[in-house]
Amino acid sequence: MIKDSYLTIKSPSEGLYKEKGSKFLAYAYPVTDEEKIKEILQSLKKEYYDARHHCYAFMLGKDKNRYRANDDGEPGNSAGVPILNQIRSKEVTDVLVVVVRYFGGTKLGVSGLINAYKTAAAEALDQAEIVEAFVTQHLTIRFEYMDMNDVMRVAKEYDLDLSQQTFDEKCNINFEIREGILDEVKGKLEKVPSLEFAEE
Secondary structure (H helix, E strand, O other): OOOOEEEEEOOOEEEEEEEOOEEEEEEEEEOOOHHHHHHHHHHHHHHOOOOOEEEEEEEEOOOOOEEEEEOOOOOOOOOHHHHHHHHHHOOOOOEEEEEEEEOOOOOOHHHHHHHHHHHHHHHHHHHOOEEEEEOEEEEEEEEEHHHHHHHHHHHHHOOOEEEEEEEOOEEEEEEEEEHHHHHHHHHHHOOOOOOEEOOO
């Protein structure tokens, strides 16, 4: 079976780190696209409008090949990269971590900043519940009503998620299927006499 699962976080979580008067508020979010990331960043910048920096990193996709780190005015690689490295060390993806910094009047130096952003990000991720998620595909099928039992037997066997169904002269069902078992499920469904696969 092809690898179709990955680790992500179930819901938003928070962390906090304080150093020499500076406060680092960390927020981790489950995300699947850059639009959502932009929305979250905008709302945090609005909420913490008086903070000096809003540094962040994100990782997207099962293969973890879409990622970005942003220092938001901190010295190069002292904020975004340490945050990204915490996401990597947890081996999660589809995750955004934002660390909001309130400056406390004492400079921390680059190594101090790296440690602060790393620790705050780690704290937020430690508070998160890590879950296994799956890459899925849509599959739409059409069949005669008399073959309903055969279709439902396959659905039950593979615990398929029925995302949409309509019953007119013919039955239409839209399944959400794990990528790793898609071909196997299709093979079983092909044996149903009246069944045809709808073009996506």
